[in-house]
Amino acid sequence: MPGVKPDINHLFGPDIHCIFVTQHIVMAVFSKGSKFYSIFKMRCPRCQEGDFFKSHPYNLKKAGDIYKNCPKCDLKYSPEPGFYFGALFVSYALGVALFVTFWVAFNLFFEDMAVGLQILIIVIASIVTAPYFYSLSKIIWANLFIKADSDLISSQKKD
Numbered sequence: 001m002p003g004v005k006p007d008i009n010h011l012f013g014p015d016i017h018c019i020f021v022t023q024h025i026v027m028a029v030f031s032k033g034s035k036f037y038s039i040f041k042m043r044c045p046r047c048q049e050g051d052f053f054k055s056h057p058y059n060l061k062k063a064g065d066i067y068k069n070c071p072k073c074d075l076k077y078s079p080e081p082g083f084y085f086g087a088l089f090v091s092y093a094l095g096v097a098l099f100v101t102f103w104v105a106f107n108l109f110f111e112d113m114a115v116g117l118q119i120l121i122i123v124i125a126s127i128v129t130a131p132y133f134y135s136l137s138k139i140i141w142a143n144l145f146i147k148a149d150s151d152l153i154s155s156q157k158k159d
């Protein structure tokens with residue numbers, strides 16, 4: 001039809017309301033009280049204040065070492081012996097997600113890239129992300145079983 005152009009600018013242009021709403025959702029998802037807050041800040045799943053790990057994931061000597069108890073609310077981080085074996089499944093899922101992300105990106109944007117190079121890049125990415133994913137899988141696993149305590153979180157907000 002002449003004269004009827006799809007208004008792409010309206011759909012994809014910088015729409016301030018859209019940005020505002022997206023920002024609002026992102027802030028809500030990652031704000032205190034959300035499991036994402038505990039996971040990405042690597043804080044206690046219950047009070048979201050105390051540190052979960054003894055050190056940074058890339059401090060390889062102590063990578064993934066967890067405190068026995070939360071330094072703030074004294075929550076026992078390992079409810080039972082071998083609790084964190086289950087984190088292996090999370091780690092596996094993260095590895096698969098990484099592989100799929102790269103595989104889709106290669107197929108969409110770098111179709112002509114040699115398969116050997118694709119494999120090399122994925123292997124390097126897996127090695128580089130391994131310490132982070134190892135820690136991440138533990139804190140995700142803990143968050144699957146330990147509920148955030150809104151009373152603890154809201155009482156700390158007032159401080």
Ligand SMILES: [Zn+2]
Pocket residue numbers: 044045046047048049050070071072073074075
């Ligand atoms: Zn705590």
